[in-house]
């Protein structure tokens with residue numbers, strides 16, 4: 434698709450509000466989804482909707498395999514490639530090709546602050562790689578933070594994309610994008626029957642048991658459903674409790690991605706929790722009953738660390754993970770507990786749960 438080249442229609446918004454305190458961090462939402470699913474349609478919609486935000490839209494060409502030929506000549510010197518379109522409502526559109534998000538920070542310095550950044554990744558990109566980049570940088574004191582990952586899926590073709598076989602048993606991009614999403618937009622519902630739509634819901638839900646699912650035509654969503662999710666920070670630590678509803682497991686093919694959740698009463702030992710996560714994500718020495726290495730793409734948890742008054746959130750994307758204390762404290766009269774969510778392949782709930790009980794729980 435060449436949609437990226439089209440400048441969204443300009444709709445003046447009368448009451449543009451300038452960003453709040455200048456010291457505030459700026460949220461970034463990653464918009465991912467398979468080729469042609471409706472990402473650009475979504476961005477164009479957001480840019481023309483009434484939202485009182487100064488939004489910068491960035492069409493991302495970070496990472497491998499997403500090189501768009503048209504930009505190659507411009508960026509040959511290895512320099513940052515940038516092309517800005519300034520919209521009359523104060524929104525900005527740009528295309529960035531660079532290794533890191535320093536590029537975005539530089540652009541902000543040049544163009545002033547925005548209230549929000551939307552980043553469209555190429556249809557074949559691994560959103561995890563992009564997410565990790567923001568995350569690492571956040572610890573270095575960036576003024577940008579990752580708010581969430583939104584994946585657009587094509588109601589008509591997603592089942593086909595999800596079933597695609599990759600060489601050497603690699604996870605296909607479509608499945609990875611569903612696994613990592615905080616919100617899934619099932620788009621193009623006009624092209625499918627009720628039955629087909631139901632099959633898509635089931636397929637998505639069986640991969641990612643905790644994702645919020647929206648259904649759209651022409652990517653028209655309620656913006657409050659996809660922006661300001663705080664999916665990666667502790668601000669809404671309390672609400673994670675509601676999100677981590679254990680999901681009924683579905684029968685699965687060996688290769689498919691599943692969501693595993695469990696809840697265990699009591700406290701954890703922080704050091705042992707770190708070791709458990711590192712064995713899983715880094716050492717990769719935890720296996721299922723058939724001897725397959727458990728592969729975690731996304732990890733979330735709400736844990737009760739011994740001697741800590743506040744709830745602690747666990748966040749993981751691929752090999753990166755983080756424990757963060759939330760502002761929410763455990764109530765004196767309520768039971769302390771640990772809720773864990775793992776999304777990935779070859780995950781065996783009983784083995785994970787037993788291991789957690791035996792090594793982490795105190």
Ligand SMILES: Nc1nc2c(ncn2[C@@H]2O[C@H](COP(=O)(O)OP(=O)(O)OP(=O)(O)O)[C@@H](O)[C@H]2O)c(=O)[nH]1
Pocket residue numbers: 434435436466467468469470471472473474475555556620621622623624649650651652
């Ligand atoms: N029938 C139908 N077509 C849609 C809908 N949403 C988007 N389209 C069309 O689908 C095509 C692809 O949409 P894009 O928004 O460019 O998709 P994309 O994900 O940005 O595509 P790439 O950037 O190529 O990966 C366009 O021709 C859209 O007009 C929808 O809800 N129904």
Ligand SMILES: [Zn+2]
Pocket residue numbers: 434436437472473474553
């Ligand atoms: Zn696009």
